[in-house]
Structures are given as structure tokens and as C-alpha cells.
Amino acid sequence: MALIEIKNLHVSVQGKDILKGISLTINAGEVHAIMGPNGTGKSTLSNVIAGREGYEVTQGSVSFDGQDLLAMPPDARARAGVFLAFQYPVEIPGVSTSAFLKTAINAKRRTEGKPEIDAMEFLKLVKAKNKALGIPDDMIKRPLNVGFSGGEKKRAEVLQMTLLEPRFAVLDETDSGLDIDALKIVSDGVNALRGPTRAFLVITHYQRLLNYIVPDYVHVMAGGRIVKSGGKELAYELEAEGYTKYLAAA
């Protein structure tokens, strides 16, 4: 069954058309990758899925698990199981990472009718996940993303994803700024979450990431449209040939 269904999505930002008719169906258990040049609308798609303000949907629909996703506020989307690992996570001074994580976990638990996580359980959980992701334990004592290196920010995004166990996760260029070791660790984190009830949309610029997170489908996006879809081999083709011919087509 389709977990997420994007139909003929048109989006404009400040009167400028960015997405020009995106259709994409992702079933539970699948990993899709979107590749495409800069400025083509990949982050726009991510942000529209997550519910950021400032994007005008002029046509089309997005449904998640049969619900009209676009009608839900961002927090409700997240609690329903949608997650976006941001391309550029913001730094929020004064808000400690651990307090933030706990609040987010409890928001989800409340929705599920579960009791709040207790302090010990929380620490144990975060410690275990930190270890797997190579995150130093004292990182969560620091203000959220403040002064984190590019790589630390990306790991922190994956940590959040791991803790919140979303049903559908979008990773927006989570690989950029990561060295090869970090890339492996982050990919392992994603792969550990793969399963029959979850789906992923992995946005990347480079084929490299897809060696570690092997997708079921690859889509090429250019000029606000999906211009080609195929299996994982499409990624190799793109790596070899570049986006030029798709740009012309768009």
C-alpha cells in the first residue's frame, strides 16, 4: 500500500513556480532516491512535505497513509510519522539538545497514548544511539546544533530520526559535508531503520551515498519535474554522464 502519494504537485515560492508537477508514490518498505542539480527544487519538495511556511501549493496533493498531509500543521505531520533530516539544520541557542530530544520523544509518545519517557530510560536510549552513530555523549548537553560542525549537524539529524522512528523519512542531502567514515556511520544508522513498515526518500547530489544506502528506485529531478525514473543503476549512469542532458530536457 502506498505510504506516501504525491500527485501532480505544483509549488511556487514568492510567485515563482518551483515544482511543476511532481508525482511520486512510495510504498512502505521502499527506499527512493532523488538526484538532481542544485536549485532544481529538491529542498522545496522536502519542505513542502514537512510543512514549512512560505510555499504555495498551487495544484496537486500529498497524502500520507491515506491522510491529506498538506492539511496538517508541521507538528501533527511529525507526530504522525513524517520526518525530514534538514539540509541545513538551524542552530538554536539556549535550547539544550537533550531537553529538545526529550520533548520531541514525549510529544510522539503522548500521541501514541504511551507514558512519558523517564530520565534514566531516556539517557540509556540516547547513549546507545550515540554510540552507534559515533556521537560523543556530551554533544546532547550543548545547545541544539550550536557550534556543531557540518558533520555533527548531520549526525544529530540522524540521531533525531533514530530516536523518533518515523514511518517516512526524507533525508535532504544528509551526505553533504560528511567524510567517508561519517558517511558509512550515517548510512548504517539509516539502514538499521529500514524495514517493511518504513519508507525513505533520500535526496542527494552524489551517487556515493547510494553505495551505502542502496535504493529501490532512483528519480532524476530537473527544472521542478521528475524527468526520469529507474532502478539503482540509474545513479551510476548519472555519476558517469552528469545532469546536462536532463537540464536540456527540463
Place this chain on the structure above:
Amino acid sequence: MRLTSLLDHPFRDAYAAKFGALPGATQAWIDGLRQTARGILNTSGLPGPRVEAWKFTGLGDVVKIPFLPSSSAEDIDVREIPLGVPHIPGARRIVLVNGVLSAELSDAVNDPPGLRIGTLKHYLAREPQILKPILGGLASSGSYPMAALNTAYMSDGLVILADKNFPGSTLHIISIGAAGADPVAFHPRHIITLAAGAQLNVIETHIGLPGQSYLSNPLTEISVGENATLKRYVMVAEDNDAFHLSTAAVALAAHGTFEAFHLVVGGGKVRQEVAVAMNGAGATCRINGLYALTGKQHHDLTTVIDHAVGHGTSSQLVKGVVDGQSHGVFQGRIHVAKDAQKTDARQLHKALFLSKGPEVDCKPELEIFADDVQCAHGAATGEMDPNHLFYLMARGIDADTARAMLVSGFLEDAIATISDELVRAAFSDLVQSWLKRRAA
């Protein structure tokens, strides 16, 4: 300073009868100080809108209220320390009611060796020779408008003297303002003197009891000796119809440290002026603070930091959250004298608007006459960053909780500058309860 404005003050008549009864009235030197102060007050009045340093804080409402002098704790019966006074573990509580010591409410403990705490009244009566070289030395009546008013009518206060290398102690001065049937004004005069190498933490809580309006006009003269460290943490949670106009004049000797934090969550009209003279080389001054205002509250933090000699460091981080029709003011003057080379002075003021109604004025003034210095100042005001809000909500946190987290985070950033762990925790709790009250 010449005051060009003349707001006639309401203190003249009601106070006249009290002159003879003010402590120290029989001593020529103290009487002289008072006469000078009264002279300045009577010719200049209270600062009006044309006095530059007071242009954002008008006293038009103050001068309309017929305040009566409140010179004794017996005027009003306060039986317990009000709720809302933070608990600082291990701190010795000294309670003042309308500026007068309440022995009953204060902790009954002896002064540790090397520290003497007494009332101004006591020192004026018994050991005036100790006060004579100090009183009015840092805050003369001509230099601060509120000092003139304070000096003319000061009736009591605390004198805190730490001897050389005093190893440290934490005092919590709880200043309770309480008017009975009539509005009252009180003008406590405090002295804090740290000899070389001494350490002291002073927490001040200013809190009010419900009732008529009152004016609290404390003046504190602070002298920090060589290599000495004073941490002064001031919390103002006066009543909504209370006026709080305080002045602190600080002198720092070589390698001395003065760390201040001003937390303001209450009071109808609050103005805090802190002037620090960094007289010795290598001194450190930190004046940080936060204000959280709602309704028609007005708060003004005015600081003057004078880098008179070189190798000094000063830093300031002041954050404000404003809602309703409140008005926040930050004025920060930094003066770096010609010979004050290698000075490092930093200042940052940030205000967060929770609605469209409030007003915030920020006036940084840098007067730099030395060339080999590092000075940086910044000011930013704005509404909550929608990107921050979205980030939290994208993780499932509802809008109200997310907003509260961001306001808290904005303020905690300032709280983090408090180096004393216990005070940091207590002040953080105060911010959290302010947020809860607001949400309720």
C-alpha cells in the same frame, strides 16, 4: 552633571519634618552631605525628558504620587518572607523591609571571620570614621540624579566589609517593599567594600507586597580591591505599581573582578543604573542581564563602563523579552581612556518581541580614545525566528510548547553567563516560572 530638567519632586514637604530624625543628623560631615544633596535636588529636581540619560524613562508619573517617607520597619508589619523569593542554598538571608533591616526575618548567624555586616544606622552612630571616607565617595550627589535623592533622605541600609583575602561567602539580601494605606518611598544606602583578594557573592531580591504604590531608590557604593571578586546578582520582582530606581557605583582595583547579573521580571517602572570605574589595570567587569516584561511594565538598564586604564576586560550580554505594551530600554556606555590600551570591551543587547505592542530602545555609546583595543557591540531586536519554530515543530513539538522553548532558550543564553552554579539554577527557575505564569 548639570540637570537641565526640573521635575519638581514630591518629597520636599512630607520629608521636611524628618530631617532632624535622620541618622547621623548631628554629625557635621553627614549633615553636610545631606545639605548638598538637598540643594541639588531642590534646584535641579528629578531628571525629566530632556536629560539625555533619562529620555527613555520618564518620571512624570513618579512626581505625581505623594510618597511619604518610610523610615522604619515598624511602619509596616511583615511576618514572613514572601513567596517568589528564590531559594539560594547556603546563602545567608538578610531581610530589609522598606530599606530597614528586619532582624526577625533575617537569618540569625554570626559574621564569619573577615566579614562584617552592619546597618548604616549602626555605623553612623558607632563607627562613623569607617564610613566617612567611603560614603558618597563613589556616588556623589552631583553625579547621579537618584544619588541626590538618596543622599538627602537615606535612613538606613547595609554596610558590608570584607577583609583582605576573605575567602568567600554568599549573602542574600531580600528587600521587601510594602506600602500601607499610603504610598511610601525609601532610599536605602548600601556600602560593599572588598579589600584586596577578598571574595563575596551578593544576591539581591527586590520584591513587593500588594498594597499602595511605593518607590524603592537604593544606592549602592561598591569598591572591589586588588584581585578581589564580587559577584552581584540582582533580581527584581516588584509589584506592578511599584517604582524601582536603583543606582550602583562600582570601583574596580587592579585585577579585580565585578560580575553582575540583573534579572527583571516584575515592577511597574524599573530603572537600574550601574556605573563601573575600572581604575586598576587588568580588571574584569561583566554586566549581564535579562528582562521579561508584560502589560505596561517599563524597564531600563543603563550601564556606564569606564576603562580608565589598560588591560581591562568588560563584557555585557543583555536579553529582553517583551509582550503587551511594555517598554524595554538598554543604554550602554563604554568609555575607553586614551591610555587604556589592550582593553577588550564587548556588549550585546538582544530583544525578542512576543507581540506587536511593546517598544524597545537600545542606545550603545562607545567612546574610544585608545588605539590598541578590541571593542565590539551589537544590538538586535526582532520577533521569533520562524525557522527555529519550524524546526521544533517539524519534530512533533506543538506550537505553544515550541514558542515557550524558544523564549526560554533565548533567555537561558543570558542565564548561562552567571558563573555561580547555584544562582544560575535559581535564576533559571525564575525564568521558567515567568514562562509558566505567562502561559497560564
